Amino acid sequence: MTNNTDTPVTVIGLGLMGQALARAFLKAGHPTTVWNRTTSKADQLAAEGARLAPTVGDALKAGSLTIICVTDYQAVHEVLDATEVSLEGTTLINLTSSDSAHAREAAQWAEQHGAQYLDGAIMAIPSTIGTAEAVILHSGPQPHFEAHKSTLDALGTVAYLGADYGLASLYDVAGLAMMWSVLNAWLQGTALLRTAGVDAATYASFAQQMAAGVAEWLPGYAEQIDAGSFPAEVSALETDARAMAHLIEESNAAGVNTELPKLINVMADRSIAAGHGGEQYPVLIEEFGKPSNA
Ligand SMILES: NC(=O)c1ccc[n+]([C@@H]2O[C@H](COP(=O)([O-])OP(=O)(O)OC[C@H]3O[C@@H](n4cnc5c(N)ncnc54)[C@H](OP(=O)(O)O)[C@@H]3O)[C@@H](O)[C@H]2O)c1
Structure with missing residues (x-):
């Protein structure tokens, strides 16, 4: 060396x-x-x-x-x-x-x-x-x-x-997916709260805690994905899907953009239609792992 x-x-x-x-x-x-x-x-x-x-x-x-x-x-x-x-x-x-x-x-x-x-x-x-x-x-x-x-x-x-020579590029884009998803979720919440007079800075500290809390779930969820088994230990996908519907309704009522909440909801609905409603959220990996038009 x-x-x-x-x-x-x-x-x-x-x-x-x-x-x-x-x-x-x-x-x-x-x-x-x-x-x-x-x-x-x-x-x-x-x-x-x-x-x-x-x-x-x-x-x-x-x-x-x-x-x-x-x-x-x-x-x-x-x-x-x-x-x-x-x-x-x-x-x-x-x-x-x-x-x-x-x-x-x-x-x-x-x-x-x-x-x-x-x-x-x-x-x-x-x-x-x-x-x-x-x-x-x-x-x-x-x-x-x-x-x-x-x-x-x-x-x-x-x-x-x-x-594998491709791994650095794959990690690079995977990191970008993480970055934009967190930022877009934060912007959605900020747009909603601004309709009630809450400024971005006030929501930012709450959003930071949420993001850190969700990040804590990743290792356990990863174990489910690697094992290919998704028991609903915390909540079932259909429970999450009901909360997604609330997010869409609230966004609609507040007059803010609904494209992101609908995108999230569409994948969950497809997974529920395929029989996975009683399983836990990471079962959505099966949707993410397919080409878009499959
Ligand atoms: N900047 C960042 O924050 C950042 C962060 C992460 C990754 N990167 C990556 O790092 C790489 C470089 O980014 P940068 O910010 O340094 O870009 P940049 O400031 O635009 O510099 C581009 C460089 O590429 C050279 N170049 C372009 N076409 C060429 C050609 N046909 N033949 C010879 N040289 C050529 C340029 O030479 P000339 O000076 O002669 O034009 C210059 O040295 C990119 O792949 C970028 O994605 C950048």
Whole structure:
């Protein structure tokens, strides 16, 4: 394992995120080589001690670890598919956001070109990079991750998810599903309470407690999903569905949007129609696990 700050690192792509990544390596003391299509974006980093490589090929040769973070995977290919570029002997960590299919395809492509590949996802904003708050997910062969973990630690809280290259992207979008669902539920409640003169800040602290309380249920519900058995230990789905109807009625009566409550209710009704009304809420995984039109 490389475990000292002398380990050279290359960062390709110096947008908002790439600059933050390169800066974190520099701050940790790593000799840092950078490359960007628009070279002026390297000026500040060069003043801070980074070396601007004249070509991508030169940047790749600077060390055995290369991070690439550009807009999308098409840009990754445009940068790395140039004829003069060799990936032989490089561990390439692709922190560009995408989906699992692109991640698996990029892994195959990079390995065919001689690289050791890891895919990654950044669950953070640029200003937090280099702090524990920045969570960076990795997937692919574990030995590649372990070999560079102590260098990657300079970026924040780095995590390894498993050998499937697509896992980092899947966790990324699963996290987004969580984020938007919590935010939308909070906005629905805020819209309802504002009709009674309660301001968003007042409701926010109650909503925070609700969200934290519901989060406590996840491990137990996950056990039911993994076991494929959904005894109604707390409440039955049909009880939840009656409460959903109240939410829709209340939203209608208050003159606020009902799209979200109806969406929630539609899946529960379908599950009840399929005979699951007496089971517990996580039985809905069977609805979530199907294509939308099935
Ligand atoms: N910013 C965030 O908060 C954040 C958070 C999590 C994940 N991410 C992910 O990080 C990645 C980069 O985001 P960013 O915020 O750094 O974006 P950005 O500021 O828009 O930078 C985009 C980078 O991609 C390069 N690029 C785009 N197309 C290219 C091409 N065809 N050939 C060569 N280089 C190309 C740009 O080069 P030029 O400078 O020459 O245009 C620039 O370095 C994205 O996948 C994003 O989803 C960002």
